[in-house]
Amino acid sequence: MTDFMPITICIVEDNADIRSGVARVLNQAPGLSCVSTYATAEAALRDLPDQKPDVVLMDIHLPGMNGIECVAKLKARLPQLQVLMLTRYEQSDQIFDSIRAGASGYLLKYTPAEELVQAVEQVHAGGAPMTMQIARKVITYFHQTQKSASEVEKLTPREKEVLTLLAKGYPYKKIASDLGIAIGTLRVHLRAVYDKLHVHCRTEAAVKYLGRG
């Protein structure tokens, strides 16, 4: 493990307790390094790109500029950046907006420390966690935009299958076994869905968030 560079992480969170708490949890974990924390989106936008972290944990609700806009702007400058949104509760609209803005998943703030660490590692490894609600939204989104989308941006049948089962509430394990694929493959599919979503949204996001900046 020591041969590898640790995963560098930045946290954007306005609540100082959580900010420091999460930072400590991450720093305690082997292979993870929280390099900087920011209390506001503005501060993050100013200083974070210099850090070039691997993963950003971004609170959705921030004073001033919100987390979603911040994600969009960061992703525009650091396309390789993996972003996990921090949220208090399942707000699928905002989570989906964040994902469209470039985030690769989200974490509830009361997630136990172990799961937090796992989630960061997973996203860095290319995983893309997706809940039932997000799956529903993705399906709806692609359904609406299908006609205008180019061939590349369309979902593959397998991806659609995965999403459909996910939207029905099936857990990963069950989907993987039902479809006869490994969980890892399932994650790859989901990652592809995220990427297509990001590509899809880039123009839109540029207009929506970057155009103003």
Next chain:
Amino acid sequence: MASPAIQFRRFFLAAILICILRCADTLASTDTNTWFTRSWNTYDGLLNDQIGAIAQGRDGYLWVVPPVGLMRFDGVNFSRFPLENYTSPADNHIGTVLQSRAGIFWIGMYGGTVIGLKPDFTTVTVPQANLPKSTPFGLAEDQEGSLWLAYANVVCRIKDGHVARYATAKGMPIGQFHSLISDGAGNIWLAKGNQICVFRDDHFEQIATQPEVRKLAATPTNAVWAIAGAHLLRCDTSGELLDQGALPGIANARGAALLEDDSGAVWIGTDGDGLFRFDGNGFEKIETSYPSILGLAEDGEGNIWAGTFGGGLDRISLSAVRLETLEVGGALERVQSICEDANGGLWGAAYSGFPYRGLLVSYVNGKWTPAFTNSPFSGAMTCVAADNNGAVWIGTVDGKLLRLKDQGLVLVQSTPDGAISALQPSSNGDVWIIGAQRLQYFHDGQLREVQLPRQIRRISAATEDAAGNLWLAAWDIVLRFDGTNIIDESPHLPIAGRRVNTLYETPDGSMWMSGGGLGLLRYKNGRADCIGTGQGLLDDYIAQIVIDSHGWLWCAGDHGIFKVQLHELEEAAQDHNFHLRPVAYGQNEGLPSLAALVSIGVPFALPHSLYSHDRRVWLLTKMGVVAADPKLLPAVRVPPSALLTRVAMDGQIIASYAEAAPTQTVANLATLDQPLQLPPSHRHLEFDYTAFYFSAPENLRFRYQLTGFDTGWIDGTADRHADYSRLTPGNYQFNVEACVGDGPWSIGPATVSFTVAPFFWQTWWFRLSWVLLLALAGIAIVRYIFVRRLTAQMRQLEQRAALDRERTRIARDLHDDLGGSLNLAALTLDMTQREQGMGESLNGKIRHCSTIVRQAAKSVDEIVWAINPRNDTFRYLVDYLSQFAVEFLQAADILCLVELPDEIPDWETSPEARHNLLLVVKEALNNIVRHARATEVCLRVTISQNQLNIVIQDNGRGFENPPDNTTCDGLRNMRQRMEEIGGRFELDSRPGAGTRIALLYSWPLHS
């Protein structure tokens, strides 16, 4: 002296005149002319019982001159004419009057004022200054239309406004002035002193000398009548005097008034010896109310009017209705049954005095006289009747049927059981014999009896109809005997409790009944109709009926005698709004009250009325036999024309017929040519009107109509008054017409037009403003309500926004402070756990503690979620529920399948509903995890316009009854929570078949 040729001519003319008069006399004597007098005096409204001159104005009014003032008379009412409008109020003694051919009414006042009233009541200009300042006693109009005025010692002529005086120098005789007249040819005649003069060649030529000459009267030619002492003379312009004879029985008569009427008869009024009529043949004394006659005039209908010195105003006319009494010396003598024999002889049964004596009487030379007084049956007669052959049958009080034969009385049949009330010879030759309770008939020399029903107590009327049925009335029972059967007709008749005392069939087949206040009841073709005083019938108690050949039904009742046209009765029977036009007799003819006779000795006697072959109507009254000769009834020469006399508004006269002074603001109906203007505030309008039929003023009938209000004529009353209450704005015309009996209505109505002005609120501009005002008010109210509602909504929204802000703040605080701290605590515990050197037991405790803290943090987040107003929509609710279910069940290793609608609407939901639904779903999921042993759960959510439907179905073991109390409480809680938010909770579970929970939540339809 006159030449022989002239003398011959005089003789010739006189001979012709005598011939004419003789002829007239012969004609007149074919009927027994009876003159009768009707008087009006101060009781009737005259100002004074002394009446001098009388004249009929062109409008129809009779001018009547009392010693003071001037009156008008329409036949019913006297009204004072306002002389003060034309001369000074002190100037109210009239010397003489003259109605000129040109229609001007000339008035010569004491003191010399001369007034000429035109038909429109404006005055003729009189050269008053050139006239003597003394009283004119005579007025005359010559053929040129010049006015002549006779004063004590001078006669003046007004011609073309110039006054010419004629005194002794112009041939005026010396002596007292008596008379100034113009004859039919327009010559001016003067009687003065002992001289009779004619005006010729600009002077008065004395053509005859006659002592005691007093009054002159015009003839249609150039001759005059003169009264001198008791002698009536005729004088022509040559001066020849023809003595017509002397007034009978008066040595020293003083002529006071003289008149030749339309028929050529001369009326002589004397000063103290009464009134005489000279018909060319002789003198007839005419009864008057007072022996001194001051004035005579004839009206347009041929009535003679006499002004008396103390009896008021007398009208003398020919009577067609006579009252004939029986004179046998008894205290009470009345004819109670009457019939006519084959020769036109009239017979009657009369009773006389007390004790009862029933006499047979016959009508001889205009008098009812007892017949066969020495017959053994005399004194017992009750009724007489003539059969079709003119044979006279007589009934007696002791039941004997007699017959008049060969100038003697023959006993035909004795009947048992008392008096014969009525005899009714039948068309088939039988004679019906009617007693009090018995009906018999005499047939082929034999007496037969018809058995009457037992309830017949007392027969009160009987008649035979054209078909030969005998009709009987016994109080309120009417029977018909058709020769075989007795038919009770009473059930078809509205006569309960009334005494029917008349039955009479008219040629049209109607059976008429009366008595007991019924009026006239017509029974025809099974239909009964009553006609009463309400429809103009003059009496509701009619005892005798007889029809004449002119279609008049003559009736005698408690209120006397009248006639009414049968066709009018038929119309009245069919149309209850139809008004009859009956003609009454009695009062106008100067007769006493003529109540119909009530029989004595027998309940009723028949026949009691007769239409004789000489076409006279005979009716029997308490005062005697009434004989009416329709041929002599005064003919209505022209339809009477109506005249409006007054219009009053709220008791105030606003228009009158030449009554008001020019200074008053009262319109003159004689000249009114534009509509009256009435204010909108009037409450009551009254119209008074009249018409002229002096022969029988009570028989005038009026009809009126207010166009613009009435749809047709208001018919046929004798009232001379109509009133209306408040009229709406608009134009109106009041019309009134008059008629006499069944005669024609006036040729054109009397009318007055008027306009009722609108109240200001009835004007179009006011109404328009009112509508506008209402519209504005409506707009203002709507606006006010709208603004209020908007304000309320705004306030509500503000409150809600404030509440939402507060909720947001609480949610944020909870999250930021409490949530943050709990998360930190959990993270800290997680990290502590990882630190080395802790025992396994401590590690476990820390893990447990961390789980609790994390659970608390999660709960806080859930609370925050629930509080946050952002989440008050179905979409958030459903999102949250489904995600929760999936995660919650995944944690328990149960597969959760979710079926959600593609689109979940963003409708708002109340926090209560959201909270309760969430808790119920959680409870349901908890139960599944704890009890169901399910491996799979399906959560299905459907949303319609007004309903949210959540179904949670598991594949667990299911249950029949709730397995334990806790679950039972849980189920009850869930049901209660759903009911709290107006929803429904359904549970469906069977052992081995899983459990299905359905939650239904409805809300009012989203529009």
